[in-house]
């Protein structure tokens with residue numbers, strides 16, 4: 001917008017019309033004072049200033065405008081009818097004016113000058129704005145650099161204060177930062193620590209997980225540089241996702257060597273104890289059977305009842321010891337599976353019969369649902385029956401108020417597998433504990449006092465099913481019941 005300042009109304013009017021006819025936006029002031037007030041309030045690209053005005057003349061106005069930062073850069077064209085002498089023109093320039101037009105105004109000259117100044121000023125303003133926004137950007141960048149640095153410092157502090165070996169990898173799977181503890185196990189920041197020859201190669205395992213985009217967990221022995229000792233570590237590597245793509249991997253090695261040693265000692269003790277217990281128990285079992293046959297007790301007598309109870313308890317003890325032996329076999333990688341083409345339906349029926357024989361009829365009801373898999377599947381009959389007996393025993397044990405158990409089978413030709421469900425209507429398992437029931441010695445705390453057990457049955461089942469390349473799992477609702485299932489490949 002252009003401001004015209006003149007005490008003569010008709011001059012104001014004609015100049016305004018002239019400029020408006022060329023599409024300029026125009027404002028007017030009829031005195032120097034009014035011009036100052038307006039110039040401080042609004043933004044003008046140019047001021048056309050009459051030199052001769054009463055009270056405050058044009059030069060004074062120009063000088064005052066030059067004193068304010070808001071107005072000091074506005075170009076001014078002085079208008080004067082009389083003072084065309086050189087000294088007045090010089091005064092006009094010295095006081096901040098940029099050009100000088102004499103009255104009577106030649107419209108063409110004035111318009112030419114106005115256009116030139118106007119365009120110049122527009123460019124000036126645009127440049128100023130660009131400069132300001134550049135300054136803002138520089139400031140913003142500086143601030144974000146400071147924030148980034150403090151975040152990096154914070155990140156390094158966290159890495160260093162961790163009790164574990166910690167490291168990160170970039171999206172290409174290349175190690176890009178490690179903490180100081182890393183150097184106790186690796187000579188370089190580019191390479192993973194050396195693993196025990198019997199343990200899986202970390203890089204290979206990681207490449208596999210990276211392809212799937214899945215977190216990895218691995219127990220492995222890595223070599224300490226100073227002592228040359230291989231120590232067990234739990235390696236965890238987790239992908240960090242941003243907008244659906246993996247941007248980073250965060251990894252830790254946690255030293256679990258002491259824990260592993262204690263676990264090994266416990267496993268060895270269990271193995272020795274169960275072996276040592278098994279031999280005398282087998283003798284006891286044989287002698288009790290012999291005694292039972294020799295005594296030929298009347299089935300209704302109290303003695304026969306006692307004999308029965310003794311045999312029951314021996315059987316329970318035998319099962320416990322067998323389970324413990326199985327656990328130590330699993331630990332030593334000696335649980336062998338002998339697969340033969342077998343009719344799964346026969347295995348299911350045998351398991352159900354065994355359960356019915358060993359439980360009171362009025363306490364148990366086992367229903368059979370689904371398509372009976374009358375096909376031959378490669379499996380270890382004894383071990384799969386063991387899994388089914390375990391599922392069924394648990395279904396009865398953990399359902400004190402309901403005696404119904406359902407065994408359902410599904411054959412999925414497309415997936416090439418058969419699925420067996422054992423459903424009960426018992427106490428159920430809380431959501432977040434369902435995966436853990438397959439862990440060694442795990443028992444659900446809430447029910448552990450009410451029901452006897454050692455927490456190893458499902459661990460053994462899980463190992464047996466995994467050795468058959470099948471899957472095992474549970475779905476359960478607390479106080480409503482559980483369905484334990486396993487799948488086996490058809491081939």
Ligand code: ADP
Pocket residue numbers: 390394395398424426427428429437442443444445447448452453454455456457458459482
């Ligand atoms: P145990 O029954 O000897 O404790 P298992 O390994 O067979 O050991 O089972 C582990 C745990 O899983 C049990 O202690 C129990 O808490 C839970 N569990 C297993 N089966 C069931 C079931 N059918 N209903 C509810 N909880 C169950």
